[in-house]
Amino acid sequence: MTETPFEPVICGKDDEDLLDHCDVHVVDPARVTAVRGRLVSPGVAGQMATVFKVLADQSRCRLMAAIIEAGELCVCDLAATVDMTESNVSHHLRVLRANGLVRARRAGKMVFYSPDDAHIRLLLDITREHVEHGPEDLSAQTVSSGGLPSAGRDGRP
Secondary structure (H helix, E strand, C coil), X not given: XXXXXXXXXXXXXXXXXXXXXXXXXXXXXXXXHXXXXXXXXXXXXXXXXXXXXXXXXXXXXXXXXXXXXXCCEEHHHHHXXXXXXXXXXXXXXXXXHHCCCEEEEEECCEEEEEECCHHHHHHHHHHHHHHHHCCCCHHHCCHHHCCCCCCCCCCCC
16 A cells, blocks of 8 residues: 655644644754754844834835936935935934945035845845745645645645
C-alpha cells in the first residue's frame, strides 16, 4: 500500500479566528533553536519597523518613487511631479532625510534629493511588485515550483 503524501492544509479557512493559534501545543525545539539563530535582534527589528513607519505615508512613498525614478530631483521638481506644495514636499523630505532614506545636495540656491543607497530602491521595488501581483493561491505551490515545502505527517514542512 502506497502512502499518500500530506498536502499543506490551511486550518479554519472559514473561521479566520482559528488561524491565529494552534489547536495543539507542540513545540519543536530544534526548529525553534534554528529560527532563533537567524532571527533579527530586537534592536534591528525596531530599526526595520521605523523604516516601514516612515514609508507608511502615501505621500512619502510617492516622493521616494519619484526620487528613485529620476535619480535626483530638486524640491520644485518633486512638488510638480507628485502634485504637492513645495512646503508639504519639504516637510516629508525632512522626515525621509532624518531617517536615512534620502540625502540632500546643495547646488547654489537649490537642494537636490537622491536615494540614500540602492537598498531603498530594492525595498520599494519589491513592495510595489508585492502589491501589484495580487494575492497568491498558496495551495497551488509545491517545492518543485519554488513555493512552500510540502508538509510532513505532523503538518510541518
